[in-house]
Amino acid sequence: MNRTTNLVYAGTFAGTLLALSLWSLKGAAGFSTADNTPVLNGKLALAFEKHYDEEFPIKKLGTNLWAALDYTLFGEGRPGVVIGANQWLFSDEEFKPTAAASQNITDNQALIQGVRETLARNNVQLVMAILPAKARLYPENFGEQQPASLHEQLYQNFRRIVADAGIQAPDLLGPLQQAKAGGQVFLRTDTHWTPYGAQVVAGQLATTIKPIGVLPESGNVYVTETLPGGPHKGDLTNFLPLDPLFEELLPPPDQLAKHNTRQQEESAPAGDDLFAETQVPVALVGTSYSADERWNFAGALRQALGSDLVNFAEDGRGPLLPMLKFLQSEDFKKSPPRLVIWEFPERYLPMAYDLSEFDADWIAQLKAAGRQDKQLADNTATNQGARH
Numbered sequence: 001m002n003r004t005t006n007l008v009y010a011g012t013f014a015g016t017l018l019a020l021s022l023w024s025l026k027g028a029a030g031f032s033t034a035d036n037t038p039v040l041n042g043k044l045a046l047a048f049e050k051h052y053d054e055e056f057p058i059k060k061l062g063t064n065l066w067a068a069l070d071y072t073l074f075g076e077g078r079p080g081v082v083i084g085a086n087q088w089l090f091s092d093e094e095f096k097p098t099a100a101a102s103q104n105i106t107d108n109q110a111l112i113q114g115v116r117e118t119l120a121r122n123n124v125q126l127v128m129a130i131l132p133a134k135a136r137l138y139p140e141n142f143g144e145q146q147p148a149s150l151h152e153q154l155y156q157n158f159r160r161i162v163a164d165a166g167i168q169a170p171d172l173l174g175p176l177q178q179a180k181a182g183g184q185v186f187l188r189t190d191t192h193w194t195p196y197g198a199q200v201v202a203g204q205l206a207t208t209i210k211p212i213g214v215l216p217e218s219g220n221v222y223v224t225e226t227l228p229g230g231p232h233k234g235d236l237t238n239f240l241p242l243d244p245l246f247e248e249l250l251p252p253p254d255q256l257a258k259h260n261t262r263q264q265e266e267s268a269p270a271g272d273d274l275f276a277e278t279q280v281p282v283a284l285v286g287t288s289y290s291a292d293e294r295w296n297f298a299g300a301l302r303q304a305l306g307s308d309l310v311n312f313a314e315d316g317r318g319p320l321l322p323m324l325k326f327l328q329s330e331d332f333k334k335s336p337p338r339l340v341i342w343e344f345p346e347r348y349l350p351m352a353y354d355l356s357e358f359d360a361d362w363i364a365q366l367k368a369a370g371r372q373d374k375q376l377a378d379n380t381a382t383n384q385g386a387r388h
Contacts, residue, residue, distance in 0.1 A: 071083070071240060071242065071249060075144070077089075077239045077240045078239040078240070079239070080092055080236075080238075081236045081239035082094075082095050082135075082143070082145050083143055083145075084138075084141045084142055084143045085140075085141050085142065085143050086141050087188060087189075087251035087252065088138065088141035088188050088189075088251075089189050089190075089234065089236035089237070089239075089240075089251065090134060090135050090142075090236070091134070091135075091191050091236065093347045093351075094133040094134060094135040094136075094147060094151060094347050095135065095146070095147045096148060097148040097149075097150050098150060098350040098351060099352075100352065101150055101350035104349075104350050104351060104352050105161075105349055107352075107367065108320065108349055108350075108351075108353075109161050109165075109370070110366075110367040110368075110370035110371050111320060111324075111363075111366055111370060112161070112162065112165060112167070112370065113165045113369070113370030114366030114367055114369045115323055115324075115342075115370075116165055116166065116167050116370075117369045117370065118327055118366070118369070119327075119340055122332075122336045123336070123338075124336050124337060124338065124339065124340055125212060125214045126167055126168075126339075126340050126342060127167075127168045127169070127170075127205065127208060127209055127212075127339065127340070127341050127342070128162050128167055128168070128169040128341075128342045128344055129169070129170075129172065129201060129205055129286070129341060129342065129343045129344065130155065130158050130159055130162070130169050130172065130344055130345075130346055131172060131343065131344065131345040131346060132172060132173040132176060132346060133151065133154075133155070133345070133346055133347050134186040134191070134193075135147055135151070136151075136155060136173065136346075137173075137176055137177065137180065137185060138186065150350060151347075154346050154347075154349065154350070155173060155346045158346050158349050159171070161349075168212075170204055170205060170207070170208040171204075172201050172204055175200050175201070175203075175204045176197060176200055176201070179196070179197070179200040182196070183196045184197070185197030185200060187234055187254045187256070188234070188251065188254050189232075189233070189234030189236055189237050189251050189253065189254055190232070190234030190235050190236060190254065191234075191235055191236060192235070192288065192289055192292065192295055193289060193295055193297075194295070195256075195257070195259045195294075195295055195296045195300070198289070198295045198296060198297040198300050199224075199296075199300040199304075201297070201300075202297065202300035202301045202303070202305075203300075205304065205305075205341060206301075206304035206305050209305065209339065209341075210305070212339075214281070214338045214339045215282070215305060215307050215338065215339065216281060216307075218306065218307060218308075219306075220263055220306050220307060220308065221264045221306065222261050222262065222263050222302045222306065223261070223264055223303065224259055224260065224261040224296070224300070224303055225259070225260045225261075225262070226257050226259055227258040227259070227260060228257065228258070229255065229257035229258045230255070231253035231255060231256075232253055232254045232255065233253050234253070234254060237251070256294065258294075259296035259299060259300075260296075260299070261296060261298075261299025261300065261302055261303055263302075263308070279335055279337070280309060280310050280337065281307060281308075281337055281339060282301075282305065282307055282308070282309035282310070282337055282339045282340075283309065283310050283312055283326065283331075283337040283339070283340045284297075284298055284301060284309050284310070284311045284312065284313055284340075284341050284343065285312045285313060285319075285322050285323045285326050285340060285341070285342050285343070286313040286319055286322065286341075286342060286343025286344065287313060287314070287315075287317070287318060287319050287343060287344075287345060287348075288313070288314075289313075289343055290311060290313035290343045291311065291313035291314055291315050292315065297343070298311045298313075301341065309341075310337070312325075312326045312329075312331075313343065318348050318351070318353065319342065319343065319344040319345065319348050320348070320353050320355075321353065321355075321357075323342060324355070324358055326340075328358070328362075
């Protein structure tokens with residue numbers, strides 16, 4: 001009996017090992033590289049190792065299995081996501097405390113004020129679109145985890161900071177909270193807003209900007225077409241590596257329609273109009289909330305403002321780096337716009353930024369100008385208070 005048991009055990013083990021070995025050969029399938037990839041210096045081997053590691057089926061099995069256990073037993077995903085209630089996912093950047101948050105806020109405040117000062121010297125009006133966090137708008141969909149105390153008053157504190165710097169930043173939290181009754185303003189499984197949320201913010205910004213009088217009377221009319229969309233796999237599901245084996249455990253995808261904003265032909269200026277203004281008066285700078293065409297924020301702004309704009313927003317760079325890049329661009333130096341709209345999600349205020357791609361002396365000058373501007377504003381406020 002013992003001999004039979006041992007044989008069965010050994011045969012099962014050998015069969016399993018053989019099956020896994022044959023299965024693992026799938027990881028080698030589809031490997032290709034450039035014809036001139038060197039062999040002797042190990043680059044070909046390194047390329048194959050990277051491809052095999054990414055496609056290794058046993059690794060996928062382990063990753064999927066471990067993620068399934070974490071998700072089903074503990075309601076957790078990989079660092080980067082917070083599992084909420086009702087199939088909602090949140091970025092953990094809206095929940096966790098940030099290291100050196102106080103110093104980061106001070107540094108970023110100085111940079112924001114330095115940006116305002118730079119734009120003002122070039123007769124450019126700055127309006128900030130401070131985006132409330134998804135977690136702030138949908139607290140009813142929290143799970144057991146609650147945001148750290150840092151985030152409790154972050155939005156209100158941010159608006160106070162920019163107001164002290166003399167920057168217009170209309171309240172976007174109230175309009176988005178009211179708009180929730182008409183539809184989702186943020187995607188359930190994604191970090192980003194919906195086109196509807198983007199439209200609400202664009203309308204609120206236009207209400208603030210139009211009375212300033214910085215936009216020319218162009219007579220342009222923009223219309224937005226809504227086209228059939230489909231399922232949208234949110235970016236936060238990337239922190240739940242459950243597919244392909246346990247894909248059914250993932251929250252159901254959001255449904256996302258396509259939006260396309262265009263200028264009506266009859267409102268476009270005639271091609272032979274020698275007095276037509278060729279300079280686009282508005283620049284949009286920001287994050288993927290503005291850069292990604294799926295949310296149609298730039299289009300919604302064009303429609304709400306009745307003006308064309310140039311979009312300098314970038315994916316995956318946060319709000320500060322695209323702005324600093326814009327200030328050093330030839331577009332800004334040669335032909336500054338009349339208005340800059342700076343889209344800035346609140347959760348980015350306490351973060352540290354790698355500014356090594358920019359000249360250190362220029363960054364120091366920006367911060368110094370910002371701190372000097374703040375000191376002047378504080379002294380003015382103090383003197384006014386003393387008079388009263």
